[in-house]
Amino acid sequence: MDPRRLLVFREVARAGSLAGAARSLGWTQPAVSQQVRRLEAETGTPLVVREGRGVALTEAGRVLLRHAEGVADRLAAAEQDLAALTGLAAGVVRLAAFPTAAAVLVPPALAGLRRRAPGLEVHFAELEPPEAEAAVREGAADLAVVFRHADDEDAVPGDLLREPLHRHAVQAVLPASAPVPAGLADLAGEPWIAGCTRCRQHLLRCARRAGFTPDVRFATDDHVVVQRLVARGLGVALLPAWALAVSTQPGVAAVDLPDVDDRVVETLVRPDARLVPAVAATLDALRAAV
Secondary structure, three states, X not given: OOHHHHHHHHHHHHHOOHHHHHHHHOOOHHHHHHHHHHHHHHHOOOOEEEEOOEEEEOHHHHHHHHXXXXXXXXXXXXXXXXXXXXXXXXXXXXXXXXXXXXXXXXXHHHHHHHHHOOOOEEXXXXXXXHHHHHHHHHOOOOEEEEEEEXXXXXXXXXXXXXXXXXXXXXXXXXXXXXXXXXXXXXXXXXXXXXXXXXXXXXXXXXXXXXXXXXXXXXXXXXXXXXXXXXXXXXXXXXXXXXXXXXXOOOOEEEEOOOOOOOEEEEEEEOOHHHHOHHHHHHHHHHHHHO
């Protein structure tokens, strides 16, 4: 396979259309189409199918895309290694992180990175873990900070490199005047406030183990809104300690419960992307910030 065609195919997959890839590459659409057809001839199988005004990847196309991302990562690593030797550039990295990490971890990490590598250019996007993980797999992000819970029952996909960064408690948040519960079951009769999809699943799992189904009355990802609802006696919630470290509203109390498992924060990166100096430097900065 011609690696240049692999990179053109990667651009088609990222853009979702031949026209979008042509705009990104500065080519004509027929030229992009011709490169994809030749790559399909080299591989002996269709890689894309037309879908409305764009294209969708076949199963073979999805498999090949993973390798195309690896080729792009290795080329980027080579370019940055040479640039570092000649002092011409320090590289570019695209970072994704979930909202609480964006508040707690990302600012000190990027500040430290700027001191150590002032020429490094970082593009940051706030994404919840499922979207951040997809962005890394699809090549829209080089590196992601995500979270899971210590007792999660679902298997963790193994095609990305995962490195635990931090572990902190998930606490019950109650009105400051409320009695302190001994366990989650003591809150079974309360109305509940749930957060993001992963946080809601964690609440439901912990409650199920404690023997009840929570009566979820409110849903919000905003930790300040959660606390203000709690302070007015409208419900109770589970919040990670990091969220409370960023902002603790008056009128609430946070309690550690023995039957609520911790939140695990980790980084995700494609195997070849970790060789890119800009990505490696960002990983180092995140570790130092923790």
